Amino acid sequence: QVQLQESGPGLVKPSQTLSLTCTVSGGSISSASYYWSWIRQPAGKGLEWIGRIYSSGSTNYNPSLKSRVTISIDTTEKQFSLKLNSVTAADTAVYYCAREMGYGSGPFDDWGQGTLVTVPS
Amino acid sequence: SSELTQDPAVSVALGQTVRITCQGDSLRDYYASWYQQKPGQAPVLVIYGKNYRPSGIPDRFSASSSGNTASLTITGARAEDEADYYCNSRDSSDNHVFGTGTKVTVL
Numbered sequence: 001q002v003q004l005q006e007s008g009p010g011l012v013k014p015s016q017t018l019s020l021t022c023t024v025s026g027g028s029i030s031s032a033s034y035y036w037s038w039i040r041q042p043a044g045k046g047l048e049w050i051g052r053i054y055s056s057g058s059t060n061y062n063p064s065l066k067s068r069v070t071i072s073i074d075t076t077e078k079q080f081s082l083k084l085n086s087v088t089a090a091d092t093a094v095y096y097c098a099r100e101m102g103y104g105s106g107p108f109d110d111w112g113q114g115t116l117v118t119v120p121s
Numbered sequence: 122s123s124e125l126t127q128d129p130a131v132s133v134a135l136g137q138t139v140r141i142t143c144q145g146d147s148l149r150d151y152y153a154s155w156y157q158q159k160p161g162q163a164p165v166l167v168i169y170g171k172n173y174r175p176s177g178i179p180d181r182f183s184a185s186s187s188g189n190t191a192s193l194t195i196t197g198a199r200a201e202d203e204a205d206y207y208c209n210s211r212d213s214s215d216n217h218v219f220g221t222g223t224k225v226t227v228l
Binding site: 037039046047048049052060061062063096100101104105106107108109111112113114 | 151152153154156163164165166169170175207209210211214215216217218219220221222
């Protein structure tokens, strides 16, 4: 079981870029068996998948966020990162990073504790 | 984009059985994964694939699927099972979608 830890600013101004990093420990971020995803959850609401990255750097994004999202990976630092630009108050949420099994339905078997990002209105 | 629909809330008496359902077109091609989320905590995977439980998940959690509907069953519900439950699957574009969530109350 790997450990994932999100880090980054808790407050982002409207129209600016939200930047978060997830550090992976206790396992290999380069494993061919897993993808690495970002998921968010506004207060009192459900989960929304943002996108994923593979160790090779290939990515998939939620179509509803694709125009604003970039996910990158640094295997030497064992980190992957999220950038979401042009943020608004609607982007206020707890952001989770998670490990995704790379087969079948791709379940998320390990999650970070989550980090709250607030965009004031 | 794909959608997964869940009942907003269900309740179950202590020790009884409750079934949570998830409906969506993507479930015709992919099994659902199920997550338990307690207040202030990250989701925890409880079921994936046909009916697999990660290490440490009690065997009172089980899953089934038929057509476009997936179900999570808790047999002999305990007070600690009170939580929000979310289903999830991939879709035909290899993106992920989460269900709307079900709040389970143990009476």
